[in-house]
Amino acid sequence: MSGTGSIRVEGLYKRFGDFLAVNDVTFTAEEGSITALLGPSGSGKSTVLRMIAGLEEPTAGRIFMEGAEHTYKSVQERRVGFVFQHYALFRHMTVQDNITFGLSVRKESKEFQKERLSELLELVQLGPFRDRYPDQLSGGQRQRVALARALAPRPRVLLLDEPFGALDARVRQELRRWLDELHRELGVTSLLVTHDQEEAMELANTVVVMHEGGVEQVGTPAEIYDHPSTAFVAGFVGAANVLAGHVVGGSIQFGDDRVAGAGHLEEGVAAQAFVRPHDVKLAGWEPREGSVVAVVDRVSRLGWLSQLTLRLPDGQQLLAQVPKDETEGVVEGVKVVVDLRNAKAFPAEAAARSAEAVV
């Protein structure tokens, strides 16, 4: 399935009454890649997807596919494959009628429809279910039918709106891996809307993080995780501790302790440091310059990791995840010495705007 194209949106806006759902969104989804629109619910990501499909009309902005402007083209002309969150299968049609719908609409020959149908049934591994109705299938099977239906007319781009949102964790994982393989095989340009950062990180080449209708950051999964450009991204993508303090000499000071990484902030302003739990390292028992002494409140095991709930001298809480064999002698009540690495500092007012950090 070659010949699928890139997508570019420029300065996209969407207003519903008084509510600005999409606020100046610009990004490019490269040909043959998977791009994820990642954000909490209500961040406008689905609206962007629906505008690209032509199901919603943008208030302002432009949409390009394969370099040609599509802003005012009809849904039918855009030739996109759309996979809906709740499948949106035609409930009165069998699996095979669902899959061939897009072909019969385009008046393809019966032989071609049959050929394509068996191709797709094999691709989504649903051959034995071709005569079933949607309500006789499991959630995962329905989503695979939805995908086969979207792919049948060989769309130029594939748009997926929370495709695994309604499935349980195990099926999600399975389908995610399967979609990844499928994409490697077909190479169709895909745009995936999700609120699940793991999903975005695992599948996407490029992640567009959205918040309150706007774009917070565009980058590869590694860039988004290692170098969040806003407090929101730092808090939303991956777990993070948030330590409140103020800037002193390029560090953030909280109580008598400091953490480095605020060189770009003005001296004296209130600021927050984002520290990921795995960036909290146990550093022996002797306090050193730059290390922090904390009391262990709780120790719990997460598989091969130990999760420590620590209390800093100024009362703030700090979660640490360390390999379990490094935790000898660490029990509730003792004082430990930790290093805080890779802290990201943001001015407090910007951080306050963001959602609460997920820990």
Added chain:
Amino acid sequence: MSVAATDTRLGQERLHQHRRRRLLRTALLGVSLAYLAVLLLAPLAGILWVAFRHGFGDIAQTFSQPDVRHAFLLTAIIAVVTLAVTTFFGVIVAWVLARQRFRGKSLLNALVDLPLAVSPVTVGLIAVLLFGRGGWFEPWFSAQGIQVIFALPSMIMVTTFICIPFVIREVAPVLEELGTSEEDAARTLGASSIHSFRRVTLPNIRWGLFYGIALTTARAIGEIGAVLIVSGSVQGQTETATLYIFRALEERQTESAYVVALTLAAVSVVLLGTIEFFKRRSSRRDGS
């Protein structure tokens, strides 16, 4: 010992409660059955008994009367035209009510129920007021040589008016519950609006639509008040089946009246029964 005694007492208490609850349930079931038997079955049995009192002779005799045949023909014509109009426009109005947002939507919503709220006699009187001698529209129609009042046009008009709500009220909630996602999916797959309506929306609303049609038919063939006012009830000309029953009773042709009444009732019952049957069969097959 005292513990055991308490246990027994508690057990008895529970038994009493259980019995009381069962008694109440039986009583409620009895009331429902008696209510429906008295109000639905008794009249039906009465009609059946009178109609078949002298065997099939009465039935054959009744249907041999030209007046009766003409009355049924007239009722059928009115029902078919009413059905075509209310179905076509009903689906459009239901779609607008379910899918579009606009100023005055709640007003339109209330307006749809107006025919149910107004007495059919009033509807007939309004029609006479508008189209009868000295009415607002009468000069124009008589200039075209069309007689509206005391003729078929007004009878169709009032019946249609009275039957407006049924299709709309059956279809709109189904459309609303259905949502737009299947239609959206059809559009992204390249279907035009008409194509998507025909192949995706229509099959999904078909049972609601059939119910609406059945109710409309039942109402159309049973309507008498409004038709009585506008038709003038001219024997063999503007006399529908219900009007025939009315006259037959006055002329003490009780058997004929009951035979015609029974036929009308049978049509409605068969109609509703058929739809229920097909609906069940289809829901067993595809679960929709």
